[in-house]
Amino acid sequence: MNRTVQLEEQRKSLPSYNYRQHIINCIHQNSTLILIGETGSGKSTQIPQYIYESGILHRGMVAITQPRRVAAITLALRVAKERGRNIGELVGYAIRFESVVSRDTKIKYMTEGILLREAITDKYLKQYQVIILDEAHERTVNTDVLFGVVKNVQKARKENNMTELKLIIMSATMDVDHFSKYFDNCPVLYLPGRTFPVTIHHTKQKQDDYMFAAIATLFEIHLNAPPQEDVLIFLTGKDEIESMIHQIRTITKSPELQGTVQLRAFPLHSSLQQNKQMDAFTRSAENTRRVVVATNIAETSITLPGIKYVIDTGVVKMKNYEASTGLETLKVTKISQAQAWQRSGRAGRESEGACYRTYTKNELELLEKMTKPEILRCNLSATILQLLAIGVNIENFDLMDKPSKEAITVAFKQLKQLSAIKTTQSPQLTDDGRSMALFPLDPIFSRIIISAPEYGCINEILDLIAMLSTDNIYLEPNQNNRDVAYAQHNKFHMSYGDHFTLLKIYSQYRNANDKKKWCQEFFLSYRNLAYAAEVRKQLSDICTQLKIMTKTENFDLDKFRKCIIRGLYSNIAEYQARDNNYKVLASQQRAQIHPSSVLSGFHANLNGRSTSNGNGIIPVSPKMKNDHNQSKPSYVIFNEIVQTSNTYLRTVTRIEPEWIKEVLPNCDFLNRINC
CATH class of the missing domain: 3.40.50.300 (P-loop containing nucleotide triphosphate hydrolases)
Incomplete structure (x- = not known):
């Protein structure tokens, strides 16, 4: 059987096929529709196609959001195959730092964060006629924010006599009464699935x-x-x-x-x-x-x-x-x-x-x-920054479930510390805050980028943030080559910590003539490093758009670490000799350095060799050589805390305590620092 015919037969066998006209009629008749589609009904792949085939779309697109990028990609690939077209033509997808769409794209799968970011630059979301928020039951923070954003867009388009925006909320399971009430008692359509016992x-x-x-x-x-x-x-x-x-x-x-x-x-x-x-x-x-x-x-x-x-x-x-x-x-x-x-x-x-x-x-x-x-169990600073960028104060925003006052206050306080807002009372974005909102990053990382020219390390910071934005760059060795792989990985270890180790890897990757062969030799992921390079380019483009200088002169490794402190100020920990743990200054949480860190056993390279980072040299300082007998750095800065059987600090770099007072003179926990 011809492959195209076979795919069409598969489409017709799905439960949604028998209901396609009823589904389209309901979409025509209602601005907002909740669609409960049982597992196997075909809702995620077929509903967007029915909308396209029905002629509802004139010059606009149908957007389908997914909580995870792997779902956005696999669904887009499947639907493109069903349409007999290449991905990026009629059917495309957009995830963070990757967009596979064209002028011909009518069905666009994307992660929720992408649509939210698009609302920052286009408050009416004019390119879309239908927006489908899929897997709504997962209630990610971006899903909940999009609920309110899209409701506001619907209202604004109606008030300005613009093309109506249709909204479909889809899931296999949800608290229907709660959702329907939030969406002004909109109708609910049930779609049977093709599930077996x-x-x-x-x-x-x-x-x-x-x-x-x-x-x-x-x-x-x-x-x-x-x-x-x-x-x-x-x-x-x-x-x-x-x-x-x-x-x-x-x-x-x-x-x-x-x-x-x-x-x-x-x-x-x-x-x-x-x-x-x-x-x-x-x-x-x-x-x-x-x-x-x-x-x-x-x-x-x-x-x-x-x-x-x-x-x-x-x-x-x-x-x-x-x-x-x-x-x-x-x-x-x-x-x-x-x-x-x-x-x-x-x-x-x-x-x-x-x-x-x-x-x-x-x-x-x-x-x-x-x-x-x-939204009830996360740090709200990134969410609030994005909402402020589209002119919305979370305190007055229509959310399905409102976060606690304490959580909102803490987020405002963090944004104030990052200089993203002027005041925590009736907050308004600063110029830096508006710039930070344009980066598809957590505010702590966009703050680091904004601060980098001041510390003379913009290129190195862009390298670092790109590396932190990709997945694990280390290939997992098998039993036969484990020792060789770890020996190769150890060649990149820098005594300052993991941030410099990532810089060294990216620098050598960028300078390698045959990048794939180089990655194979050092047991590193070519795909993830190539992705980091693409992220690096996009971050650089945003810097150019914001007229942020992207040249580094006289790179200084101490200034580089001070720049990291500017964003990761709440992720500073002090070594506690009495129990061999670290205490996070901002939260008093106790943790250990993760075993994957080059500082976990302080086994980093201390032989004084340096590495070129493309624009300068990262040497081992005299102070570092003198301190090499110290088993644990007194102060470190880290990216995240992970709690498993133990509590660990991941992606860790040593810093000096006096820098904290220099970079953060008004920080709450200064009195806890022992200089």
């Missing part, structure tokens, strides 16, 4: 180790189920996934499993290279079972073919922010009941399936009904 199994007793329970369940399935019936396991993050895959590969080599069905394991998480992500979507070969070990990235939107069994560990890594302490952590926590049912549904996409939950039925009943909205 899923048998649910719970453990009889509470499990202390969900990793062990998951792997034991996997091999029970593997030894009893027919080949080519694949398995999806939900874990919380990259480290757990890699550990699980290593265990699976080790166990499959045992004599007891020789001669059985071959078992192949694939990771799936957001920091994975895109080509590696695509491996997880490939069906298993004959007499082979595929197991995909994934984060909650596999809960919604994307469909993994061939999955017959789901193993749900009942946990997820979730970002939480305590406004009272200013501490933001990424913490393993229990999922909601809505997430549990979403996960189980992945087993019934193509045939009858089974979901094995490594928790009891009683534990399920104790879970929260719905996931707590991110």
